Amino acid sequence: MGSFIAAATAQGQVGRLLLGALVMVATIVIVNVLFWRPLTAWSERFRVEHTESAAVPRSLVLDLLRRSTVPARLARGARPAGEGIDRATRIFGRSTRSAYEDRAGSRARDLVFFGLLIATLAWGTWTLAAYFERTVGLAEFGPATLMGLASLARVIVLLIVSTVADTGEHEHTRRAA
Structure with a gap:
């Protein structure tokens, strides 16, 4: 998406630039609604704290999935494949057996x-x-890897800063209570 927008900008094609920006915004919103919000709402069940959070995350998609019969129907349809995989991988050991058992072979x-x-x-x-x-040639691999690592470093720094800020906010809330 970035290269499409960059090419549209370089060629002065405002229509394509706006289309690229619109597609990028739509993609972000769709991924947020269909993936991140349901994941955040679902993960609340695993939170271990002494106090409940003030605003419990909600997700329309997760609520629909919980009420829907589609996941159960899909699971029933996939059961024969799962049983086949279970039979095929049985030589590696069964999950019901202890990992510490001495198994021959x-x-x-x-x-x-x-x-x-x-x-x-x-x-x-x-x-x-x-x-x-x-x-593209292997000569491009090194610079692309370095750029990817720089991007990863930015993301890690942002995660650390947001985690520290979030922890400080929780400490402030806990002291006030």
């Missing part, structure tokens, strides 16, 4: 599983590197 299965996992990750990394080399 467990190490061999673990070695096979992790060997396949490492081989798959190595193949994926090799394929991704080959794709980058064919399309």
